[in-house]
Amino acid sequence: MYYHGYWKGGEMNPKEIIERCNDMIKRLAHEAYGKQNSEAIKDINALDEVIEIVEMREPMKPMQAELDVDGSPIIPCANCGGELQRIHDYCPWCGQRIDWSK
Numbered sequence: 001m002y003y004h005g006y007w008k009g010g011e012m013n014p015k016e017i018i019e020r021c022n023d024m025i026k027r028l029a030h031e032a033y034g035k036q037n038s039e040a041i042k043d044i045n046a047l048d049e050v051i052e053i054v055e056m057r058e059p060m061k062p063m064q065a066e067l068d069v070d071g072s073p074i075i076p077c078a079n080c081g082g083e084l085q086r087i088h089d090y091c092p093w094c095g096q097r098i099d100w101s102k
């Protein structure tokens, strides 16, 4: 369970959550087939959002720093390419959680 910024307990890891969401999407896709604006399509859209949120919560290492014209390093977010500062635990541009460990 995601709780106050930490994955706690052994219930389900992010990979399992994403797998389950994808399985649900597959099942719902049959129900949604040919029906626009159905509840099944809304469920699929919600599950897509859940997958995105879970992926964002997993820390991602930033990309290799590039040097600015004045020689100061620019550290791009690996998810969106937005510029990161060392103080950011989450990318201010896309919300990706950042892993600053070496």
Ligand SMILES: [Zn+2]
Residues within 6 Å of the ligand: 077, 078, 079, 080, 081, 082, 091, 092, 093, 094, 095, 096
């Ligand atoms: Zn980003």
